[in-house]
Amino acid sequence: MIAALIFVISLAALLQFFVLHCRSMLAYSRRIQLSNHILEVTGMTGQDVAAGDFDRLVQLVHLCPERGDDQKQIRVVGLYYALLNMVGRMTRRVVPSVAQWVENERRGCSYFAAVALDRRISYSRDLFSQQVANHT
Amino acid sequence: MPGIYSGLLCTAGVILEAYVVVCLFFRKSFLHELSINVYMIAAAAQTCGLVACTLRFGITSPIYGYYYYYSDSLLTILMFWVIIHFYQEVFQEMRVSRYVRRAAVMLLLATAFFSYLVVRQNQHHLTSQFVVEMGQNLYFVGLVLTYLLWGAVLKLRETRMRLVQLVLALGVYFSATAGTYAIGNLFPGLYMPVLRYLLPILGLWLPASWAYTFTKIPDEARLAAGRLLARAR
Numbered sequence: 372m373i374a375a376l377i378f379v380i381s382l383a384a385l386l387q388f389f390v391l392h393c394r395s396m397l398a399y400s401r402r403i404q405l406s407n408h409i410l411e412v413t414g415m416t417g418q419d420v421a422a423g424d425f426d427r428l429v430q431l432v433h434l435c436p437e438r439g440d441d442q443k444q445i446r447v448v449g450l451y452y453a454l455l456n457m458v459g460r461m462t463r464r465v466v467p468s469v470a471q472w473v474e475n476e477r478r479g480c481s482y483f484a485a486v487a488l489d490r491r492i493s494y495s496r497d498l499f500s501q502q503v504a505n506h507t
Numbered sequence: 508m509p510g511i512y513s514g515l516l517c518t519a520g521v522i523l524e525a526y527v528v529v530c531l532f533f534r535k536s537f538l539h540e541l542s543i544n545v546y547m548i549a550a551a552a553q554t555c556g557l558v559a560c561t562l563r564f565g566i567t568s569p570i571y572g573y574y575y576y577y578s579d580s581l582l583t584i585l586m587f588w589v590i591i592h593f594y595q596e597v598f599q600e601m602r603v604s605r606y607v608r609r610a611a612v613m614l615l616l617a618t619a620f621f622s623y624l625v626v627r628q629n630q631h632h633l634t635s636q637f638v639v640e641m642g643q644n645l646y647f648v649g650l651v652l653t654y655l656l657w658g659a660v661l662k663l664r665e666t667r668m669r670l671v672q673l674v675l676a677l678g679v680y681f682s683a684t685a686g687t688y689a690i691g692n693l694f695p696g697l698y699m700p701v702l703r704y705l706l707p708i709l710g711l712w713l714p715a716s717w718a719y720t721f722t723k724i725p726d727e728a729r730l731a732a733g734r735l736l737a738r739a740r
Contacts, residue, residue: 392675
């Protein structure tokens with residue numbers, strides 16, 4: 372009985388802490404301006420990223436050399452994005468206000484992926500210029 | 508945890524824990540975040556001990572099982588020190604650190620006394636079931652403390668983003684681990700096929716997320732914790 376109670380409370384707390392943790396990461400990434408390079412690479416026109424672009428951006432992230440410090444966080448946000456997709460599908464017709472919130476959050480996830488891609492592209496450029504400098 | 512899987516997780520865990528310590532050292536925060544550093548070093552030492560135990564006694568030996576669960580419980584108690592450090596950070600401006608310290612000592616004594624009573628009552632059968640139950644209770648106490656800490660963060664309108672992320676990551680860790688232990692208690696049959704693989708992955712969460720926080724979030728970054736909730740509504 373106690374174990375069941377602990378399980379239920381832990382599950383509720385886990386969901387809350389997980390969502391808040393992801394939201395804090397997204398809130399921080401929203402403050403970072405995307406560079407012109409990333410806009411060129413992804414074909415985006417402004418600082419706004421479409422909610423559905425997340426998967427495409429993550430695929431591009433995986434094409435770049437790993438920096439070794441953001442892989443886990445990208446996975447965590449990917450999990451959050453999948454959770455949002457599920458909630459969005461369930462609430463789209465029943466509770467439109469929740470669906471709107473989900474859409475905003477999904478856009479935040481895509482923006483996070485764009486920031487990660489931006490970091491990796493600039494890291495790749497640094498690596499390339501270092502190699503060029505070493506060869507000359 | 509057989510073979511390669513165990514080796515990979517142990518190596519990743521030790522690397523991440525060492526990374527957090529080195530990162531804090533180079534940022535000249537080693538003494539300020541002493542509790543985190545001590546926890547990370549102890550966790551890395553526990554992992555090394557676990558590998559030594561596996562090589563010497565074998566993974567199926569009772570010594571391995573007792574070492575795993577009891578050292579994990581000791582680490583959880585060490586983690587309470589980290590939580591107390593966060594409480595002191597949150598209540599810093601109220602200058603109540605003396606009371607926080609006293610409350611912490613009382614909590615530690617109460618935990619020790621409770622554990623003594625439980626061990627005394629179970630001294631003839633300190634079985635794996637007992638250690639799982641103790642682990643579950645300790646993690647649940649950690650979860651409650653972290654939840655109260657999060658309440659204090661919101662109430663006092665804490666804006667230090669790094670502290671907010673550290674506390675939230677701690678909450679995820681305690682809730683996930685307490686839930687996993689509770690499931691293990693409810694369905695002991697699940698331990699061998701599922702939980703023994705899941706627990707070490709959960710152990711990676713904390714050093715990984717803290718490593719990210721210390722690397723990516725500058726000390727001066729600010730975010731009103733209340734905004735995270737306000738938009739969620």
